[in-house]
Amino acid sequence: MSSIMWVQAIGILLVFLLFAGLMMTRKLPTILALPSMAILFALIAGVPWSSGNPETATLSGTILAQGSMRLSTAIAGLIFGAWFGQILNKVGVTKAIIRKAAELAGDKPVLIALLFFVTASVIFSAASGLGMVILVGTIIIPIMLTAGISQFLASVVLLSAVGVGVLFNVSNWAVYVDVMGLPVSTVADYTLIAALPLIVISMIMIVFYARRDGRGRKAWAMPATSPSADGRKVPAIALISPLVPVIMVFAFKMDIVPAVIIGAVATLILSWPKRPVHVLSSSLVEGIQDVAGALGLMIGIGMLVNAVMAPQVTAIISPLIEAVLPNSPLMYILFFTILSPLAIYRGPLNVWGLGSGIAALFVGAGMTPIAAMLALRVVSNVQSVSDPTNSHNVWVADFTKSDINDILKRTLPWMVTAVLISMIWGALVVF
Secondary structure (H helix, E strand, O other): OOHHHHHHHHHHHHHHHHHHHHHHOOOOOHHHHHHHHHHHHHHHHOOOOOOOOOOOOOHHHHHHHHHHOOOHHHHHHHHHHHHHHHHHHHOOHHHHHHHHHHHHHOOOHHHHHHHHHHHHHHHHHHOOOHHHHHHHHHHHHHHHHHOOOOHHHHHHHHHHHHHHHHHHOHHHOHHHHHHHOOOHHHHHHOHHHHHHHHHHHHHHHHHHHHHHHOOOOOOOOOOOOOOOOOOOOOOHHHHHHHHHHHHHHHHHOOOHHHHHHHHHHHHHHHHOOOOHHHHHHHHHHHHHHHOHHHHHHHHHHHHHHHHHOOHHHHHHHHHHHHHHOOOOHHHHHHHHHHOHHHHOOOOOOOOOOOHHHHHHHHHHOOOOHHHHHHHHHHHHHHHHHHOOOOHHHHHHHHHHOOOHHHHHHHHHHHHHHHHHHHHHHHHHHHO
16 A cells, blocks of 8 residues: 555544544434545545546445435335334234233243243334334333333343344345345345344343342333224234234245235234224334434445445555455454444444444455355344443333443343354354
8 A cells, every 4th residue: 555545544544433432422423423424435535526437436426326325225124114013003913912922921020021022022023113112112111020020121121122123124134235235035044143142142141130130129100002093902813913024035035125015914904904094104104204313324324335335445445454354264253253342332333333334345355245244233233232322222221210331231241142152153154
């Protein structure tokens, strides 16, 4: 590298560290930080604003215009996923599943915690986002606290379910399709490697803290819950609705949007609300409102990915990435396990922050797209469960009156253990 390129590389690194710090300390929201980084990376690398040559990467065209649409598949998947989640809510499927789990568990605290973990995981596999976390949390947390489960453990049950649900939520897979250029079927094929260790470790963690913390308080004001869209009892067969899109993708290798649409249609057929058209239309509007912030993040992520993949930027960064790129199974395991905490605080391995850009650089430097995708999905387990900057972590800690940093400290070792197991399994498969 020439001296000018070294100066540019240092400049890009300083911008990266500055904005990472601003995001970690919540001085600047991620939704603004990502496009700002994309623009500054391009300016430092000398990417022109425009060019008469259509093959030349430009700031206005490649990064801003094309970058904002880079994750269009993911954006569509997110919208349809949020729509499906609202449909499940409005027809009463979500609450019916939770009630059934509570009935099965009886008054056994450990069994209640495990059943709600499984139940919430199934629900979040169909619909994620803060709105759904609040909906599920306001129902299951009071039940758990009333049964004598501690505030901390109730928080852990819900957050662990978020982590598992996100892995199976097909609407979230599209970000890996767009960034890595992988088909949905490939993402599906490697899901169990990221999910199964997390499920097992989460259940062990729940049982461990249930026995260690003992019984918590048994008094809680149960919030009022609304009935389904038309006040009718949900048929038992409708409780399988959240699994329909997952089955469509896994069993029939279907794309995300049609799988979600089939899931929505199946939900209406199985539950048959009195006003199905109103359920469909209102769910779409409310679903978009729920994920508006995530949609903005995806636009910024697309800009950042296009910026780091611009030839001018790649030429500067690639030598640095190649120097640290894990090129053996052992290094692959150690690299992503040891650095997995960098997925929290909107760090460089956070898929909803800098992670997508870093993964794109890894692929550009020679790592296979499957290896990069798998590593990013695995370390996202740390972020989903432990990250204090997650909106759902903040809400859960506030609702249960728990210390959000205590949740981080007590869940992080378990999540890193899950990452280690997944990375060992993954290394055996991808190398």
